[in-house]
Amino acid sequence: MSQEENAKPLNFIEAMIEEDIKLNKHGRRINTRFPPEPNGYLHIGHAKSICLNFGLAKKYNGICNLRFDDTNPVKEDVEYVDSIKEDIHWLGFDWEGREYYASDYFLQLYEWAELLIKKGKAYVCDLAAEQISEMRGTPSVPAAPSPYRNRSVEENIELFRKMRAGEFPEGSKTLRAKIDLASPNMHMRDPVMYRIIYAEHHRTGKQWCIYPMYDYAHGQSDFKEGITHSLCTLEFEVHRPLYDWFLDNIIDDAEVNRTRTRQTEFARLNLNYTVMSKRLLLQLVKENHVHGWDDPRMPTISGLRRRGFTPESIRNFAERVGVAKRENTIDVGLLEHCVREDLNQKAQRVMGVLNPLKVVIENYPENQVEQLDAINNPEDESMGTRKVPFTKTLYIERDDFMEEPPKKFFRLAPGREVRLRYAYFITCKNVVKNDLGEITELICTYDPASKGGNSPDGRKVKATLHWVSATENVKAEIRLYDRLFSKENPYEVPEGRSFLDNINPESLKITEGYIEPFVKTTSEKHFQFERLGYFFTDYDSTPEKLVFNRTVGLKDSWSKISSSQE
RNA sequence: UGCCUUGUGGUGUAAUUGGCAACACGUCUGACUCUGGAUCAGAAGAGUCCAGGUUCGAGCCCUGGCAAGGCAGCCA
Numbered sequence: 246m247s248q249e250e251n252a253k254p255l256n257f258i259e260a261m262i263e264e265d266i267k268l269n270k271h272g273r274r275i276n277t278r279f280p281p282e283p284n285g286y287l288h289i290g291h292a293k294s295i296c297l298n299f300g301l302a303k304k305y306n307g308i309c310n311l312r313f314d315d316t317n318p319v320k321e322d323v324e325y326v327d328s329i330k331e332d333i334h335w336l337g338f339d340w341e342g343r344e345y346y347a348s349d350y351f352l353q354l355y356e357w358a359e360l361l362i363k364k365g366k367a368y369v370c371d372l373a374a375e376q377i378s379e380m381r382g383t384p385s386v387p388a389a390p391s392p393y394r395n396r397s398v399e400e401n402i403e404l405f406r407k408m409r410a411g412e413f414p415e416g417s418k419t420l421r422a423k424i425d426l427a428s429p430n431m432h433m434r435d436p437v438m439y440r441i442i443y444a445e446h447h448r449t450g451k452q453w454c455i456y457p458m459y460d461y462a463h464g465q466s467d468f469k470e471g472i473t474h475s476l477c478t479l480e481f482e483v484h485r486p487l488y489d490w491f492l493d494n495i496i497d498d499a500e501v502n503r504t505r506t507r508q509t510e511f512a513r514l515n516l517n518y519t520v521m522s523k524r525l526l527l528q529l530v531k532e533n534h535v536h537g538w539d540d541p542r543m544p545t546i547s548g549l550r551r552r553g554f555t556p557e558s559i560r561n562f563a564e565r566v567g568v569a570k571r572e573n574t575i576d577v578g579l580l581e582h583c584v585r586e587d588l589n590q591k592a593q594r595v596m597g598v599l600n601p602l603k604v605v606i607e608n609y610p611e612n613q614v615e616q617l618d619a620i621n622n623p624e625d626e627s628m629g630t631r632k633v634p635f636t637k638t639l640y641i642e643r644d645d646f647m648e649e650p651p652k653k654f655f656r657l658a659p660g661r662e663v664r665l666r667y668a669y670f671i672t673c674k675n676v677v678k679n680d681l682g683e684i685t686e687l688i689c690t691y692d693p694a695s696k697g698g699n700s701p702d703g704r705k706v707k708a709t710l711h712w713v714s715a716t717e718n719v720k721a722e723i724r725l726y727d728r729l730f731s732k733e734n735p736y737e738v739p740e741g742r743s744f745l746d747n748i749n750p751e752s753l754k755i756t757e758g759y760i761e762p763f764v765k766t767t768s769e770k771h772f773q774f775e776r777l778g779y780f781f782t783d784y785d786s787t788p789e790k791l792v793f794n795r796t797v798g799l800k801d802s803w804s805k806i807s808s809s810q811e
Numbered sequence: 812u813g814c815c816u817u818g819u820g821g822u823g824u825a826a827u828u829g830g831c832a833a834c835a836c837g838u839c840u841g842a843c844u845c846u847g848g849a850u851c852a853g854a855a856g857a858g859u860c861c862a863g864g865u866u867c868g869a870g871c872c873c874u875g876g877c878a879a880g881g882c883a884g885c886c887a
Contacts, residue, residue: 429814440885
């Protein structure tokens with residue numbers, strides 16, 4: 246551990262771990278786990294948990310397991326386990342072969358269930374789901390006892406074995422823990438441990454027709470793996486007494502129980518301008534509001550990856566949001582800041598014009614093509630330089646010209662001189678318009694002495710524009726992504742409307758752009774289109790048809806000024 | 812309604828045996844600049860949910876409120 250890391254304040258989980266280490270609670274052993282249910286794609290909220298669990302293990306010389314919480318075969322699928330593994334690896338973490346499944350422990354769990362039955366701590370209940378629900382009472386009214394609560398151990402064992410053998414129809418019986426019907430904690434009112442489901446499990450196939458509930462599986466799985474710190478989100482807080490109850494009643498060794506796995510809860514990540522629940526993300530996909538789980542507008546890890554986010558930027562983000570127990574909503578601005586910070590250091594610079602305005606340099610030779618030197622990354626000299634072709638007709642960005650420039654607009658205007666990056670100073674001489682009065686092209690002159698971007702007489706210009714040759718360029722499809730929702734809180738809707746009404750209609754704009762030819766010859770994938778933003782080569786991109794996704798725009802102080810002037 | 816958890820600048824996160832509330836993002840200045848980017852320098856912005864109490868001194872301790880979230884699936 247470096248001194249710098251040492252100096253950083255600890256979050257409450259780190260403080261707890263350091264205390265445990267000091268007390269030698271687990272013999273200096275630290276073992277965390279990341280326990281996704283394979284029923285959906287991972288999102289940025291999971292990334293926080295992944296960074297936390299794997300990060301803690303790394304920091305304290307421990308290990309972190311990957312464990313799929315696959316106790317509900319009707320919702321789970323291998324498609325999801327594959328994507329989850331890919332995402333974790335992409336984020337830069339490795340479980341080093343410790344890939345486990347709750348379903349690995351089905352037999353052990355079953356045997357422990359028989360143990361609890363024999364101890365008189367569990368019973369087979371014939372009540373239907375609705376009946377159990379009705380009899381459970383309310384937080385202030387105790388539950389009514391199931392009429393099957395006092396079956397003999399022998400009868401319970403026999404029935405439970407028959408459940409396992411497939412002798413009863415789905416939903417007809419459950420195995421319940423016998424705890425406390427009057428507990429103010431609803432989870433302690435004889436919770437269901439096993440239910441009958443005749444569904445094929447993605448790993449165990451048709452081997453089982455009874456499946457353990459989360460509460461009955463999670464703590465024991467942690468215990469089996471020797472997990473020392475079991476971290477989960479706040480909503481599991483009320484489950485902790487149950488987590489402990491099962492282990493307390495299964496394990497007879499007091500010393501083991503003193504030092505065994507313990508659950509600790511932290512607040513999940515929320516981001517504004519997006520939704521984070523798997524259910525809602527699934528709905529967006531199924532109803533085609535987005536183009537799949539990896540749509541670059543999705544807060545999924547695969548979506549962020551396709552958008553052009555880097556693992557480093559996401560890890561950094563997870564670090565900055567911190568870990569605590571209070572509910573929070575992070576500004577997406579922070580996430581965006583983290584990618585810019587990372588990409589600023591790494592991205593290949595390139596010039597591209599998205600909304601072209603034709604410029605003719607009237608005093609430039611007709612068919613001349615000059616190859617000018619351009620710097621690949623001013624933040625990283627080792628990335629070298631490239632050539633950019635300059636010709637008589639060029640494109641500049643329409644936004645970079647104003648016929649009647651307001652105060653503080655420094656760019657091109659009639660009679661004004663600006664620099665074309667890495668090229669020449671040009672002066673706007675004439676504005677050409679069509680019959681509708683729309684500007685169709687600009688007639689400019691250039692100063693041959695300013696080649697490379699500086700004038701020998703020391704003349705200064707106030708602006709530097711990006712540009713691309715109108716004849717020497719490559720066309721590309723540009724996908725301009727923006728926030729998926731136009732409301733900071735997408736759930737905030739008038740009576741009877743849904744979060745879908747808050748989808749930002751401008752979250753995706755597809756346009757065509759002109760990029761300097763270099764973009765076609767490089768193997769780089771992340772680019773900064775100078776003065777525009779960061780762009781990432783989409784999976785759909787081919788040598789014949791380049792496709793770029795806008796990851797995020799550059800910080801733009803002019804847009805602030807111009808919008809405040811309105 | 813019962814139980815559990817949480818209340819610190821706009822947003823997050825700190826404040827290690829009580830000792831002038833710190834850091835990041837954002838915002839606003841200014842410098843510099845061949846990206847109105849980056850970088851650098853600086854500023855504004857909370858007196859810690861409220862009310863009492865203990866103390867020389869309370870964000871931290873005590874008492875009483877208030878607010879927000881969670882829990883009543885054979886989901887996780």
